Amino acid sequence: MGATAQKITKKPNPAKPSLELINDVQQFLYREARLQDAQAYRDWLTMLTDDIHYWMPTREQRYRSNPMEPDITHAAHYNDNYADLETRIRRTETGTCWSEDPATRSAHVVTNIEVELTDSPNEYRVYSLIAVYRNMNEDEEHTLYGHREDILRNVNGELKLARRKIIIDQNIFLSKSLNVYL
Amino acid sequence: MKPVDELVLEDGAYQHRTMFWNEDIYEAELEHIFSRAWLFLTHESLIPEAGDYNTTRMGEDKVIVIRQQDGSIRAFINSCRHRGNTVCHADAGNTRQFTCSYHGWSYGSNGELIGVPLEQDAYFNQIDKSKFGLQEIAQVASYKGMVFGTFDASAPDLETYLGDMRWYMDSFLDVPGGIELIGPPMKSILNCNWKTPAENFGGDDYHFGWTHAAGVAVMGGPLEMLAGNTGVPNEVGFQVGSSYGHIFGFIEGGAAALQPFPEWREMYDNWLNSRLPGQEEKFGPLQARFYKGHWNANIFPNCSFLYGTNTFKVWQPRGPRAIEVYTWTLVEKEMPAELKQMMHRSNAATFGTAGMLESDDGENFEECTQTNRGFNTRQGYCHAGMGQQNEGPHPDMPGVISDNLMAETGLRNFYRTWARMVNGDDWTQIGAPATAPLKKLRAV
Structure with a gap:
């Protein structure tokens, strides 16, 4: 159940991506960030493949001598497929989602974008850093940083997000409920 | 109050x-509730092997919960008996001993003080290590895998408390x-x-x-x-x-x-x-x-x-x-x-x-x-x-x-x-x- 996210240690295809591909990927990620800020979640869903795996594992503070790689059988903040994400979005559309009314304000900033070719001609591995500024209620401010490792797939000439692994730089999630997508 | x-x-x-x-x-709660009631520490399945540990809190007290060589589970206050520093900074792991990052005092998985740097040169072998083990939680017990502890030695046993x-x-x-x-x-x-x-x-x-x-x-x-x-x-x-x-x-x-x-x-x-x-x-x-x-x-x-x-x-x-x-x-x-x-x-x-x-x-x-x-x-x-x-x-x-x-x-x-x-x-x-x-x- 649910696909395994690609390991970060996987060797990249040594061939260089074209400038055009890099540009397309950047535009894709910026568009995604804009749709998130606008809470245009239905439009965001169209940017995902049907077999999306959207994963943000729980982190644990451990000594260097006792490392533990995140695993999809372990706890996760997000461990979602398309139906999970669609259900979350449907909840915010019911008109009875009190915790999202008034709305959360957010700014998604994408940077450090790196594109790698893979063994599959239609799939690209994309690394990026996402910073999300979140402002809620009267005066609550939270800033989240996530290191993302994505697989983008070319589906009939259109880029779609097929895998996303987000490693958040917090051991304890330092604020209440996570109500944004990174 | x-x-x-x-x-x-x-x-x-x-x-x-x-x-x-x-x-x-709140202080009264820490003293009368969190220092007396049985508090959830961990589940046995999370620390299955000897030396497996979790750190957690009992009220505001930092605690180490560790599986012993004989399979039992003991818990200790996560604070060095010398100057009070945190002894274990990880959430979980496996170890034979905890070494304080301040002066290097080290404690066995049973809480005993086993190592003091410069014991001879600085302490002239006059420190009685048996007096400075990690402070142990008074009662730790498991009920069908659920591990609880209490600071109160006079608290009823876990089965009674549940x-x-x-x-x-x-x-x-x-x-x-x-x-x-x-x-x-x-x-x-x-x-x-x-x-x-x-x-x-x-x-x-x-x-x-x-x-x-x-x-x-x-x-x-x-x-x-x-x-x-x-x-x-x-x-x-x-x-x-x-x-x-x-x-x-x-x-x-x-x-x-x-x-x-x-x-x-x-x-x-x-x-x-x-x-x-x-x-x-x-x-x-x-x-x-x-x-x-x-x-x-x-x-x-x-x-x-x-x-x-x-x-x-x-x-x-x-x-x-x-x-x-x-x-x-x-x-x-x-x-x-x-x-x-x-x-x-x-x-x-x-x-x-x-x-x-x-x-x-x-x-x-x-x-x-x-x-x-x-x-x-x-x-x-x-x-x-x-x-x-x-x-x-x-x-x-x-x-x-x-x-x-x-x-x-x-x-x-x-x-x-x-x-x-x-x-x-x-x-x-x-x-x-x-x-x-x-x-x-x-x-x-």
């Missing part, structure tokens, strides 16, 4: 709002192979008083249809009628108040009801149905019914779980106005891997940090605390009087039982115990049955 009998009134039905804000009351709750919990703790928790725990910070989520999980079935209207509507299933309180399912369950302050709300046959997809509900229901005959044989039908129902529960003071939805939480206090939440997933050890995976995904989707139902609660919990910033606001009382005339003992089941699921029987039971403990009552009084005489009883 106000006298306790001015804080909790009318058999638990009113709580003075300063209880959710005041520093002196009280009436044990009779109910055996229905799902005592399954072939037992239960386990999936970690590492999600951890998050909420700016609320620790009692608010504890009372909510254990005794607030009233909020469910309204707070979670959106989440319940999209997940569908047998509880969908609750969304927005369009249906009033008084007959679906009841609440139980146990001795020693433990509480739960019970939905008959509803264990799988909050799984977010129909096929998940079916998969889980099939599993429960396959195991139910064995539980009925072991416990009889009256007790075994609790295996197939949904529970919202709190083990006093701060350990909450939803059996069926299978989220398992500890609310660690961080002052009177903040908590750290630990969240694991509860599964049966013998469940197939696919079902376990489904369980922890559905827990993440509902009551994890990004859970659809968790985020509804978080907003309410914080505001229930933070409004007390207003001096005049916090002079008043909160009310939990629902169904006070409609609860009482039951002929065949232990504890105080409400007529309806929609009741505040659990809240009152929680705050009665809270008042007894903060008042410094002795253990016989704390564990005494906590009930007004029976007025009316629904046949359950």
Whole structure:
């Protein structure tokens, strides 16, 4: 159940991506960030493949001598497929989602974008850093940083997000409920 | 600090709002509740091998829980006996010893001080290492895999402390192979008083249809009628108040009801149905019914779980106005891997940090605390009087039982115990049955 996210240690295809591909990927990620800020979640869903795996594992503070790689059988903040994400979005559309009314304000900033070719001609591995500024209620401010490792797939000439692994730089999630997508 | 009998009134039905804000009351809670009650530490499945450890908190005290060479589990205050530094900085791992990062004092997994740098050159071998072991938690015990500890050597044993709750919990703790928790725990910070989520999980079935209207509507299933309180399912369950302050709300046959997809509900229901005959044989039908129902529960003071939805939480206090939440997933050890995976995904989707139902609660919990910033606001009382005339003992089941699921029987039971403990009552009084005489009883 649910696909395994690609390991970060996987060797990249040594061939260089074209400038055009890099540009397309950047535009894709910026568009995604804009749709998130606008809470245009239905439009965001169209940017995902049907077999999306959207994963943000729980982190644990451990000594260097006792490392533990995140695993999809372990706890996760997000461990979602398309139906999970669609259900979350449907909840915010019911008109009875009190915790999202008034709305959360957010700014998604994408940077450090790196594109790698893979063994599959239609799939690209994309690394990026996402910073999300979140402002809620009267005066609550939270800033989240996530290191993302994505697989983008070319589906009939259109880029779609097929895998996303987000490693958040917090051991304890330092604020209440996570109500944004990174 | 106000006298306790001015804080909790009318058999638990009113709580003075300063209880959710005041520093002196919080200190009294640390001294009289968190230093005396049995507190959840870990589950045996999370530290299976000798040297496996978790760090956690008991109240605000930092604690190491570690599996010994002989298989037993001991717990120690996570603070060096020399100058007080934290001894172990990791959440979990495996080790033979803990070495303090300040001067290098090292402690064995049994807490004994085994190494002092420059013992001869600086201490002239005059330090008696046997006097400086890590401070041990007075009592640590496991109940069917659930590990608890108390600082109070005079506290009743864990089985006694679990009280009436044990009779109910055996229905799902005592399954072939037992239960386990999936970690590492999600951890998050909420700016609320620790009692608010504890009372909510254990005794607030009233909020469910309204707070979670959106989440319940999209997940569908047998509880969908609750969304927005369009249906009033008084007959679906009841609440139980146990001795020693433990509480739960019970939905008959509803264990799988909050799984977010129909096929998940079916998969889980099939599993429960396959195991139910064995539980009925072991416990009889009256007790075994609790295996197939949904529970919202709190083990006093701060350990909450939803059996069926299978989220398992500890609310660690961080002052009177903040908590750290630990969240694991509860599964049966013998469940197939696919079902376990489904369980922890559905827990993440509902009551994890990004859970659809968790985020509804978080907003309410914080505001229930933070409004007390207003001096005049916090002079008043909160009310939990629902169904006070409609609860009482039951002929065949232990504890105080409400007529309806929609009741505040659990809240009152929680705050009665809270008042007894903060008042410094002795253990016989704390564990005494906590009930007004029976007025009316629904046949359950």
